[in-house]
Amino acid sequence: MMAQGRDKRIDYIEFNVSDIARMRAFYGDAFGWSFKDYGPDYCEFSDGNLTGGFAAGGEVKAGGPLIILFADDLVDTQKRIETAGGKIVNPIFDFPGGRRFHFTDPDGYELAVWSDK
Helix, strand or coil: CCCCCCCCCCCEEEEEECCHHHHHHHHHHHHCCEEEECCCCEEEEECCCCEEEEEECCCCCCCCCCEEEECCCHHHHHHHHHHHCCEEEEEEEEECCEEEEEEECCCCCEEEEEECC
16 A cells, blocks of 8 residues: 555654754755754755754764665766765765765765666
């Protein structure tokens, strides 16, 4: 049986971060995300499909679930990430169904970007 609406779908992702302004700049520049502040210690982000938050004050830990973003143009996206201050930790590689690469953001979270092209 298929899930209906938001049931059983990823709905929100939260990052503990050391500097909300730096993370806003990184994800805004690299991916064009929008933001809404909820005081000095919390900022919600939206990529146009999924929302999440940046929380200040908690322990920043690299790792956790691997969040995978989609991009029509991997090369352009990789350049944008590097320009915004991210580090490519696994260059573009092929896998069944497409290509992807992994990067870390300024606080060390590892994410991936994939494309079916």
